[in-house]
Amino acid sequence: MQHDEKRWQNLGFQLGAVVLALLLTSLVILAAGAPPLDAFKQLLKGAFGAKMNVADTIVAWVPLLLATSGLLVTFAAGLWNIGVEGQIILGSIFTTGVLRLLQDSNLPPAFIIVLAVLGGMLGGGLWAVLAGLLKTFGGVNEIFGGLGLNFIATSMTIWLIFGPWKRPGVGSMSGTEPFPESLWLPTLPGLRLSIWTVVLGIIALVVIYFLLQGTYFGLKLKAVGNNQRAAFLLGIPTWQYMLLAFFLCGLFAGLAGAMQVVAVYHRLIPSISSGYGYLGLMVAMLINYQAVWVAPIAFFFAALNIGSIQLPIALKLDSSLAGVIQGSLVLAVLMVEGIRHRLVRK
Amino acid sequence: MEVEFRNINKTFGTVRANIGIHFAIPSGAIQGILGENGAGKSTLMKILSGYILPDSGEIYLDGKLAKIENPADAIRYGIGMLHQDPLDFPPMKALDNFMIGKPGSLFPARREAERAFLELRDQFGFTVDPNSYVDSMTVGERQQLEILRLLWLGVRVFILDEPTTGISAQQKEKLFLTLRRLADNGNTVIFVSHKLEDVEALCDRVVVLRRGELAGQMVPPYDTERLIEMMFGKVIKLDERLPCSASDQVVLRLQNVAIDDYRLQIRNVNLEVRCGEVIGLAGMEGSGQELLLRACAGLVRTVGGKIIVNGKDLTGKDAHTFMRHGVTFMPAARLEEGLIPGLSINEHFILTGEQKGIFIKRDQAKSYSQNKISEYSIRGFPESRVEALSGGNQQRTLLALLKEELSLILLEHPTRGLDIESTIYIWSKLKERCAKGAAILFISPDLEEILQYSDRVIVFFSGKVSPPLDATMTNVDQLGQLIGGKGWEEIFEKERVGVSNAAR
Numbered sequence: 001m002q003h004d005e006k007r008w009q010n011l012g013f014q015l016g017a018v019v020l021a022l023l024l025t026s027l028v029i030l031a032a033g034a035p036p037l038d039a040f041k042q043l044l045k046g047a048f049g050a051k052m053n054v055a056d057t058i059v060a061w062v063p064l065l066l067a068t069s070g071l072l073v074t075f076a077a078g079l080w081n082i083g084v085e086g087q088i089i090l091g092s093i094f095t096t097g098v099l100r101l102l103q104d105s106n107l108p109p110a111f112i113i114v115l116a117v118l119g120g121m122l123g124g125g126l127w128a129v130l131a132g133l134l135k136t137f138g139g140v141n142e143i144f145g146g147l148g149l150n151f152i153a154t155s156m157t158i159w160l161i162f163g164p165w166k167r168p169g170v171g172s173m174s175g176t177e178p179f180p181e182s183l184w185l186p187t188l189p190g191l192r193l194s195i196w197t198v199v200l201g202i203i204a205l206v207v208i209y210f211l212l213q214g215t216y217f218g219l220k221l222k223a224v225g226n227n228q229r230a231a232f233l234l235g236i237p238t239w240q241y242m243l244l245a246f247f248l249c250g251l252f253a254g255l256a257g258a259m260q261v262v263a264v265y266h267r268l269i270p271s272i273s274s275g276y277g278y279l280g281l282m283v284a285m286l287i288n289y290q291a292v293w294v295a296p297i298a299f300f301f302a303a304l305n306i307g308s309i310q311l312p313i314a315l316k317l318d319s320s321l322a323g324v325i326q327g328s329l330v331l332a333v334l335m336v337e338g339i340r341h342r343l344v345r346k
Numbered sequence: 347m348e349v350e351f352r353n354i355n356k357t358f359g360t361v362r363a364n365i366g367i368h369f370a371i372p373s374g375a376i377q378g379i380l381g382e383n384g385a386g387k388s389t390l391m392k393i394l395s396g397y398i399l400p401d402s403g404e405i406y407l408d409g410k411l412a413k414i415e416n417p418a419d420a421i422r423y424g425i426g427m428l429h430q431d432p433l434d435f436p437p438m439k440a441l442d443n444f445m446i447g448k449p450g451s452l453f454p455a456r457r458e459a460e461r462a463f464l465e466l467r468d469q470f471g472f473t474v475d476p477n478s479y480v481d482s483m484t485v486g487e488r489q490q491l492e493i494l495r496l497l498w499l500g501v502r503v504f505i506l507d508e509p510t511t512g513i514s515a516q517q518k519e520k521l522f523l524t525l526r527r528l529a530d531n532g533n534t535v536i537f538v539s540h541k542l543e544d545v546e547a548l549c550d551r552v553v554v555l556r557r558g559e560l561a562g563q564m565v566p567p568y569d570t571e572r573l574i575e576m577m578f579g580k581v582i583k584l585d586e587r588l589p590c591s592a593s594d595q596v597v598l599r600l601q602n603v604a605i606d607d608y609r610l611q612i613r614n615v616n617l618e619v620r621c622g623e624v625i626g627l628a629g630m631e632g633s634g635q636e637l638l639l640r641a642c643a644g645l646v647r648t649v650g651g652k653i654i655v656n657g658k659d660l661t662g663k664d665a666h667t668f669m670r671h672g673v674t675f676m677p678a679a680r681l682e683e684g685l686i687p688g689l690s691i692n693e694h695f696i697l698t699g700e701q702k703g704i705f706i707k708r709d710q711a712k713s714y715s716q717n718k719i720s721e722y723s724i725r726g727f728p729e730s731r732v733e734a735l736s737g738g739n740q741q742r743t744l745l746a747l748l749k750e751e752l753s754l755i756l757l758e759h760p761t762r763g764l765d766i767e768s769t770i771y772i773w774s775k776l777k778e779r780c781a782k783g784a785a786i787l788f789i790s791p792d793l794e795e796i797l798q799y800s801d802r803v804i805v806f807f808s809g810k811v812s813p814p815l816d817a818t819m820t821n822v823d824q825l826g827q828l829i830g831g832k833g834w835e836e837i838f839e840k841e842r843v844g845v846s847n848a849a850r
Binding site for chain 2: 215217219220227229230231235236237
């Protein structure tokens, strides 16, 4: 009985957080001079109004799913992998690199795509290991290291697009020369959505779930994350596990970056990661690092992103409103959680 | 000030820490609170001093209901607590610590504070220098500083949590005099301890807690056996000395080991530890015994000499290599180095147990944990998180985590925070391991424990290391002298004679 009561209480607090976030957002919309209800309606319409909108939402869902899944590994090991954004970018760069290298060869296109995706994963993984090495051997906190590496990754895309990989003639912000359609992941007819990416995203989440819940590896990661010193004395090689966590997260982030190239943009563009790494960090915080909640919350965030594209057209609001909602939701949930802790403790 | 507890209840998760505690302490009394680990003493005191809130129940001060919701409230009511580990600010000067917590303006009046400090200090005959840094002070001096600080804040109820742990006999005597004096001036002193002799020597009255409940009260003359019965529910005796089960096989050999620390230099340690042997390391905290013990686990780098485990030279190898050769180390800091907060007891056993395949077999692990929990009588469940256990139960968990096949067990304070009953039990478990061929090196501040359970004793004094002394040939007095730095020439002389005799 008491258990049930607690569950209802928790649910109440969480609903309170959502209401609070909606109130905050409404205030922002009012300040921008638009009716809040209309704005929310347009958001919903933008995300789910037509078949194409739903497909686009799913397109945005996949990289978020991948990035968040990866982040659960680093969070389990007690690491704040801010560098996930750069790891997505490196995934895209490596994938583009492999595709450029092999697009004129005689290899079957499917094989080239597989190699490119694996290359992208490796790129993300190596970039993450770099952050890990900086931490374990350089004494650079992973937050600062990751931030620095993100800047380098962004600059690297710009350099590649305007330098070595520029389009014939002149480089442009629209990215590198698109790849031939044979090197695109097949999409559903008339839509931008490739079913392959969805399958990969779901597999990734399931793998992470079992890795963290059911394996010795996952438990050891948690041990390292909760008390590095004791974990070492209990016989766990701590820095090696931290590097592995970075590498795993990087693999997933790199996969997200690879998907952006082979399934969405078919070329390298300047903002190829689209902020999915940072968004993934927010999702992870919002769900309190519980793998079971990744799919629905990531979907919700993706819907907000896609839905907000409708806003400038319909209400002359900027589409960054999605970010306001996402941000205030995370803040409201964390705050309400903090308040709940205080109340429950007393 | 008269303090009255009325029907105090407090539950942590599934553990009922205080159950209907109801008693009163008259002003001017020294009230002892006895109880084994996890009996609920600390919880009750934390409730009185505002660190935690009770689920139900009230506290009355001088007959008036007191609403204590945080430590600052408690101080306003005149209640102050001396914690087991002093809650002071080591990198700061004594005077700065003294002034912290005193409400005042933005710019504190240092001169006035110093005058008050010196006045109070001289009144009690303390020796603390207001300008010395806290990290250079002994635990006893830090206690004195805390008492002065609380007095200056106007505290009239002094709570002391296990204050005689980690201080010298002299300092203890001084502390007791001080407490007596505080009580004579009309203050109320609450003395929390599990040491019978201290409580009997000092307290005007005693209450005993057992498993969260008030088990009984007593005023002098004290009936020790009756008190023990209240604490444990049955009468226990200290065991017979367990026989040494040492064989001839050498587990650990130290050859001219040298260790450097920023404070200490240890040189030329030579030692042979045989299978089944127990060696106690005695000394004031920080005399070098911690360093040597950690060096034997591969956790501290040696700067010279050799460490040989089971015939293998492991000098300079890392701790995990030592582990693979059957060495284990159990640290004193339970939640900092020993256990992993956030993980359950069960998960700890999974981590240290046998790991086959990739996936964890939870059911199997759970029944294993269940067995260990009852074997070591840990008050908790497989799902209990370790940080929710009481200190004593965390200690039992640490001991239960020791692997089965070990050749060298290194223990820092193996029975810290355990009551007599558990101590005896834990040592019987450890001796079982000796019978199976493991050797034990342990550090303890308790000389009785060292004499009781070791076969040989090594004494440390600021980096000096004594030759191993036969535990049956020495006594508390000799060890006490050596720990204090006296009588060293004599034992070295004896060893030289012994060696030259052996050579002849």
